[in-house]
Amino acid sequence: MTDDARFGLARHVTLPGPLRLDGGVLLSPVDIAYETYGTLNADASNAVLICHALTGDHHVASPHPVTGKPGWWTRMVGEGKPVDPARHFIVCSNVIGSCMGSSGPATVNPATGQPWGMSFPVLTIRDMVRAQAMLLDHLGIDTLQAVVGGSMGGMQALSWPATFPERVRAAVIIASTARHTAQNIAFHEVGRQAVMADPKWRGGDYYEEGDAPSAGLAVARMAAHITYMSEAGLTEKFGRRLQKREQKSFGFDADFQIESYLRYQGLSFVDRFDANSYLYITRAMDYFDLAEEHGGHLANAFRATKARFCLVSFDTDWLYPTPESRAIVHALNAAGAPVSFVELHSPFGHDAFLLDAPEMNRVVDGFLRAGA
Amino acid sequence: MTDDARFGLARHVTLPGPLRLDGGVLLSPVDIAYETYGTLNADASNAVLICHALTGDHHVASPHPVTGKPGWWTRMVGEGKPVDPARHFIVCSNVIGSCMGSSGPATVNPATGQPWGMSFPVLTIRDMVRAQAMLLDHLGIDTLQAVVGGSMGGMQALSWPATFPERVRAAVIIASTARHTAQNIAFHEVGRQAVMADPKWRGGDYYEEGDAPSAGLAVARMAAHITYMSEAGLTEKFGRRLQKREQKSFGFDADFQIESYLRYQGLSFVDRFDANSYLYITRAMDYFDLAEEHGGHLANAFRATKARFCLVSFDTDWLYPTPESRAIVHALNAAGAPVSFVELHSPFGHDAFLLDAPEMNRVVDGFLRAGA
Known part of the structure; x- marks a missing residue:
C-alpha cells in the first residue's frame, strides 16, 4: 500500500470473493488495485466512482508509476474540477482482467502458484462492475453519488445502474455505447x-x-x-x-x-x-450488449433504477459515434429515466474525452452539482 | 504464354527497358504480365486500359489461375458490359511491384539470379503507369480510347493523363483519390x-x-x-x-x-x-500525391491533357470518401478539363465498385460511348 496525500491513496485489497462471473466461473480471491481521493462524508453519500477505458488504470489523477505521466483524467478529476476531492470521495479501481494490480491473466492463480495466463476466466463489462461493487462494500459505500466514465468506462457507468439499480444516483456516460458493433x-x-x-x-x-x-x-x-x-x-x-x-x-x-x-x-x-x-x-468490450442482457430491449435495463443520466458524445468520434449515444438516450426516455444529452464538437475524434474539453467539463460539473 | 480464346489472352512480355523510376533507379528488364480481350482496330483507336487495385491482377475478366474465381471486374468488362471486347481492345496488366507475373520483389533480379526481395526498388503509382505505357508501345498502341480504374486503379487512371497527356482521350476514376491522407x-x-x-x-x-x-x-x-x-x-x-x-x-x-x-x-x-x-x-499508394508531383497544385496536373474525365464515388466509402473525388473535380474544373462526376449510393463502402452497381455501369457506359 502506497500512501501519498498529495496524489491520493494508492491501495490494493484482496477480497475473498467468490465473484460469480457471467461465464459461470467463481473467481476467488479478487485482487483490486485502486486509488481514492478526498474524504468519505459521515453518511457515505459523496462517493464518485471513476471508470477507466480499455488501457487505462486507477491512476486517474496521480502520476502513472511506470511512465511517470500525470493521471489520465486530471482534466476531469482534481481540485476545482467537476469531480473534486474537496467535495467528493473519489474511487477509481483497475478493472479485473487488467494488469495494473487487479486480478487478471498476469496475476498468480493461487490454485497453481503460476500466472493465470489464458486460463484466467473470460470476463464481461458487468463482471468488472460487480468487482467494483465488492470494492465499494469493502469501503463501506452503499450508494454512489455518481459513476463517471468515458469509452469502456462509459460502458461500466451504463452497466452500473442496470446491474445495481439501487446503488447509483447518477451516471455520466461519455463517448461510449450500449453495445459493440460489427466494426x-x-x-x-x-x-x-x-x-x-x-x-x-x-x-x-x-x-x-x-x-x-x-x-x-x-x-x-x-x-x-x-x-x-x-x-x-x-x-x-x-x-x-x-x-x-x-x-x-x-x-x-x-x-x-x-x-x-x-x-x-x-x-x-x-x-x-x-x-x-x-x-x-x-473480449469483454466485444461481448458488451446491454440490451441483450435485458431481453433484447435496452429500455428494460433502466426500468428499475432511479438514477439520473448524463450522456456526452463527440461529433468526430467514429469509434462510438453520436447515434450510439442517441440510442441510449431513446432507451432511457422509454424507461422514463431523467437524462441530459449533448453532442460536443471536437476535431479529436474518440480521444476528445481525454483532452481539454471545457464544454464537457461544464456539462458534467452542472450535472453533478444539480444532484448534490 | 497462355492462349484461351474464351477468356482472352493471358500473356507475358519481357521488355528491355530501362524504365527510369521516380526513386532514380533504372529498372531493366521489365516483366509485364497482362491480358487482352477483343481486337485492336485498324487505326489502333479502340484500346481501353483497365487498371487494377492494390491486391488485384490482370485477370480482369477471366478466372484467377490460383483461386479459380471469376475475373475481378466481370461486372464492368465483358460482352454487353461498358467495356466490351466486341467494341474495345481491352488491356489489363499486372502492376510492377505486384506478384502475378510482372517485375516485383518476388521475381528474380537478373543481376544476382536471386529474388529481388527488399532490394527491389521502391515504386510510385507513376512508375506503374510508365510501365503500362511501355507495354502499350510494345502493343502498337499510341493513344488510349480510355483508361479505367477503381481504388488504386483510379490513381493510375488519374495519373495517366497527367503523365502522358497526349496518349489518353478519356479517364474513368472510381472510388479513388488524388493523394493518400494521414489516415x-x-x-x-x-x-x-x-x-x-x-x-x-x-x-x-x-x-x-x-x-x-x-x-x-x-x-x-x-x-x-x-x-x-x-x-x-x-x-x-x-x-x-x-x-x-x-x-x-x-x-x-x-x-x-x-x-x-x-x-x-x-x-x-x-x-x-x-x-x-x-x-x-x-508504399506506392502512400507516396501518391498527384498535386505534389505538379508543384503543389492539382489543377496543374491536367493543364496539358485534352482527355475527358468521369469520376464516380460511393456515399459510404470512408477509405476514399466523396470529398476526395470532389477535390479532383474542382481541380479538373480549374484546368478547364471536361468532367462528369456522380456520387452513387451503396451500403457496401469502398468495395462497392467491385460489386453489382447498375448505376455505375450506366454512367461508365454512357461516358465511354459519348467519346467513341
Whole structure:
C-alpha cells in the first residue's frame, strides 16, 4: 500500500470473493488495485466512482508509476474540477482482467502458484462492475453519488445502474455505447489476431520467459489508435508531412510523421501493458450488449433504477459515434429515466474525452452539482 | 504464354527497358504480365486500359489461375458490359511491384539470379503507369480510347493523363483519390508493421525458405479489409450475430460471424499474395500525391491533357470518401478539363465498385460511348 496525500491513496485489497462471473466461473480471491481521493462524508453519500477505458488504470489523477505521466483524467478529476476531492470521495479501481494490480491473466492463480495466463476466466463489462461493487462494500459505500466514465468506462457507468439499480444516483456516460458493433468487434479482432500471431505469445504463457509478444501487441495498439482519432484530426496534426527528411526515402523507414507517431504509440504501449490483458479486455468490450442482457430491449435495463443520466458524445468520434449515444438516450426516455444529452464538437475524434474539453467539463460539473 | 480464346489472352512480355523510376533507379528488364480481350482496330483507336487495385491482377475478366474465381471486374468488362471486347481492345496488366507475373520483389533480379526481395526498388503509382505505357508501345498502341480504374486503379487512371497527356482521350476514376491522407497512410503502416513484425518475414528474404510471413500478412489484410467495408454494411451483413453457436463461448474462438469472416479473409489472402509485394504497393499508394508531383497544385496536373474525365464515388466509402473525388473535380474544373462526376449510393463502402452497381455501369457506359 502506497500512501501519498498529495496524489491520493494508492491501495490494493484482496477480497475473498467468490465473484460469480457471467461465464459461470467463481473467481476467488479478487485482487483490486485502486486509488481514492478526498474524504468519505459521515453518511457515505459523496462517493464518485471513476471508470477507466480499455488501457487505462486507477491512476486517474496521480502520476502513472511506470511512465511517470500525470493521471489520465486530471482534466476531469482534481481540485476545482467537476469531480473534486474537496467535495467528493473519489474511487477509481483497475478493472479485473487488467494488469495494473487487479486480478487478471498476469496475476498468480493461487490454485497453481503460476500466472493465470489464458486460463484466467473470460470476463464481461458487468463482471468488472460487480468487482467494483465488492470494492465499494469493502469501503463501506452503499450508494454512489455518481459513476463517471468515458469509452469502456462509459460502458461500466451504463452497466452500473442496470446491474445495481439501487446503488447509483447518477451516471455520466461519455463517448461510449450500449453495445459493440460489427466494426468495433472487427478492429478488436485484428488486434487480438496480431497478438496471437506473434510467436512470443506462446498461447499466453510468456510470463516466465520474460519475453512478451511485444511486436504483436504494438501492431494491435497501432490499429486501435487509428480508431481513437478522427480523419480530420490526423490530417490537421500530421497531414502528409515528412519526418525529419526533406525528401521521401524511397525505402521503408518512417517517411511520414504519421508513421513514426504510430510506431511510437505501439512501442511505448508495450512497456506498460500486458498482451493477455489486452485480449481479455477487448473480449469483454466485444461481448458488451446491454440490451441483450435485458431481453433484447435496452429500455428494460433502466426500468428499475432511479438514477439520473448524463450522456456526452463527440461529433468526430467514429469509434462510438453520436447515434450510439442517441440510442441510449431513446432507451432511457422509454424507461422514463431523467437524462441530459449533448453532442460536443471536437476535431479529436474518440480521444476528445481525454483532452481539454471545457464544454464537457461544464456539462458534467452542472450535472453533478444539480444532484448534490 | 497462355492462349484461351474464351477468356482472352493471358500473356507475358519481357521488355528491355530501362524504365527510369521516380526513386532514380533504372529498372531493366521489365516483366509485364497482362491480358487482352477483343481486337485492336485498324487505326489502333479502340484500346481501353483497365487498371487494377492494390491486391488485384490482370485477370480482369477471366478466372484467377490460383483461386479459380471469376475475373475481378466481370461486372464492368465483358460482352454487353461498358467495356466490351466486341467494341474495345481491352488491356489489363499486372502492376510492377505486384506478384502475378510482372517485375516485383518476388521475381528474380537478373543481376544476382536471386529474388529481388527488399532490394527491389521502391515504386510510385507513376512508375506503374510508365510501365503500362511501355507495354502499350510494345502493343502498337499510341493513344488510349480510355483508361479505367477503381481504388488504386483510379490513381493510375488519374495519373495517366497527367503523365502522358497526349496518349489518353478519356479517364474513368472510381472510388479513388488524388493523394493518400494521414489516415490512409496510417492503415497501410499498420499492415506493413504487421508483416515486418512476423519473424518469418526475415527482412524480405523468405522465398528460398518457402515459409512466408503469412501470419503477419493475414493481420495486415484483416485491418485493410475493415476499411473496404462500411460500418452500416458490416452491421447489415454481420451485426452481432454469433458463429455456429447459440451462446458465447467465453473463450477466444471466433464467436461472432464478423470474426470468422475476417479470419477467413486474412487466411485466404496469403495463398494468393506476396508479403513483400504488399509492402511495395502500399508504399506506392502512400507516396501518391498527384498535386505534389505538379508543384503543389492539382489543377496543374491536367493543364496539358485534352482527355475527358468521369469520376464516380460511393456515399459510404470512408477509405476514399466523396470529398476526395470532389477535390479532383474542382481541380479538373480549374484546368478547364471536361468532367462528369456522380456520387452513387451503396451500403457496401469502398468495395462497392467491385460489386453489382447498375448505376455505375450506366454512367461508365454512357461516358465511354459519348467519346467513341
